[in-house]
Amino acid sequence: MTDALIPPPDVLIIGAGPAGSACARVLAQAGVDVLLVDQHAPGRDKTCGDGLIPDAHQALARLGLLDAVMQRAQHVAHVGCIGPGGGRVDVPGRLAVLPRKQLDALLLQAARDAGARFEQARFEAPLEEAGRVVGARLKRGDDLLEVRTPWVVLATGAVPKALSAAGMCERHTPSGVALRGYVKAPQMVGKIQALEVVWDKALRPGYGWIFPAPDGHFNIGVGVTNSHEDRDGKGQKKDANLRAIFDAFVAKYPPAAELMRVGEKQGEGEQWLKGAPLRFTLEGARWTRPGLLVTGEAAGSTYSFTGEGIGKAMETGMLAADAMLAHRHEADGDAAVRARYEAGLAALKPKFKLYEAANRVNAHPWLADLVIWRARKSERVLRRLSGVLNETSNPGNIVSLKGITRLFLE
Missing domain, CATH: 3.30.9.10 (D-Amino Acid Oxidase, subunit A, domain 2)
Incomplete structure (x- = not known):
């Protein structure tokens, strides 16, 4: 086993989907040496609805990629x-x-254009010293490699294998x-x-x-x-x-x-x-441990009710990057990075809870008939539904007992 074949980076990101590539691009643009690793070659397919709702547009705009994506998208x-x-x-x-095969390839290339390195390799386990993650053990072809780094970011999606290997999985089922x-x-x-x-x-x-x-x-x-x-x-x-x-x-x-x-x-x-599989509501995994952050769908960044997750995956990846950048020059910034990142995810949690409340429509589809009937008759109700897309309206309130009562008053 050797680590000589891969120069140690400042940050090692496992997973080159929307969360990992967004995190890598933000860090690399700030001059951080980033190694982005994925077990698949660039251009791999990903099961997804491919819908880009307003939160995805906002994330892509921050990454400087909205125009490039929209030129290719429907x-x-x-x-x-x-x-x-x-x-x-x-x-x-x-x-x-935009199909994920194209979107993810564009995001990965953008991260590499910003200066991030990419390797096709599989995450095996974290390297640990004195209770802190100090790198990762990777498998590249037949070679086992050890890559040491101050920070590891897990952006490995809904399959829990990597989370389990890193001691971060709290729920194995999707x-x-x-x-x-x-x-x-x-x-x-x-x-x-x-x-x-x-x-x-x-x-x-x-x-x-x-x-x-x-x-x-x-x-x-x-x-x-x-x-x-x-x-x-x-x-x-x-x-x-x-x-x-x-x-x-x-x-x-x-x-x-x-x-x-x-x-x-x-x-x-x-x-x-x-x-x-899908992982919802920022639940099912620990978010941090010393030297390691979990982001994207590995952290549960997909909304229940709608199953939308691309925008929030990118957003959580950028939150991880922001936390590391804010404390990059501190001698012992581990606790500060983790606290800032966890606070960022906690601030998102109420939005996920609202979608979880709205999830009752999937179990009781007659609620959809009721909301649709009222939205066809009320411009105000239609604006509220549009607000759900734009994250300015509470989706849970629309199908709560109070919300249903309000439907007949608007």
């Missing part, structure tokens, strides 16, 4: 909310769709699961123009979506929240068959049926549909 003007009774309301917002595929259907361009989200009792406790992507492609999928539960101290998957829910979505929603009938699946056989 611009969208509305989220189309469709209830089980067939009612629909189009909620305006600043929205776009918060939810999703299944998605791409369909090429130029003939559907213009017919599906919004980020369409569909609720139906056949899809409980989840929802279906169709998002228009660039070049006549569509991202279609289903998500299930609260997909696992504890039984006798062990996390187990509830009785929710994602493929059956996907088939029910196609059967229940005519535009989905038409898309599947006229479109061309992108992928071979049943492999065109890909599943992935």
Whole structure:
């Protein structure tokens, strides 16, 4: 085992998704020597809805990448909310769709353009001395490498293996699961123009979506929240068959049926549909320990209810970078870095709790019918729904008992 092949960086970031690449770019732009590591080669695919809602636009703007992303993305003007009774309301917002394979490659390249180094390697375990993380053990091909560094950032996504190896995992089971595929259907361009989200009792406790992507492609999928539960101290998957829910979505929603009938699946056989776990509400992992920060979906940066997580992943990655930069020249800044980062995540936590409260719509889809009915009749209710997208309205209040009562008064 040797560390001679990789010069030790100031910060080692494990995971080159939105959180890791955002963190790396901010640090590298400030002159920090960053090594960004991912077990996959650049351009890897990632199961995701690919929707870029306003928080993602804000994060990309701070990174200086909004224009570059929007040049490649499919611009969208509305989220189309469709209830089980067939009612629909189009909620305006600043929205776009760009497949994660393209988005993540762009973010990684931006980090490298800023000066970050990249290595394809797999994280095995942290290096520890006197209770502090001082680096990581990596596997690159057949070689085992030890990389020493003042800081390690784990941005390894929802799969808990790296969290467990680092002693940071508090919940091994995911918060939810999703299944998605791409369909090429130029003939559907213009017919599906919004980020369409569909609720139906056949899809409980989840929802279906169709998002228009660039070049006549569509991202279609289903998500299930609260997909696992504890039984006798062990996390187990509830009785929710994602493929059956996907088939029910196609059967229940005519535009989905038409898309599947006229479109061309992108992928071979049943492999065109890909599943992935989700981690919600900034829960399920310790955020810090001496010498180590956990960020992105590894820290639970995805919203429950909607499953949106790209913007918050980048935001948490930048919070980690900000914390390290604020105390980089202090002789013993470990505690200060950790305190600042944890305070930043704690400040975000109320937003996640609000989405968790709104998650009752997925279990009780008739609530979607009620909200849609009122939004079609009340401009004020529609503005409140748009405010949910822009993080200026409380999504939990809309479907609370008090919120439902207010719906009839607005």
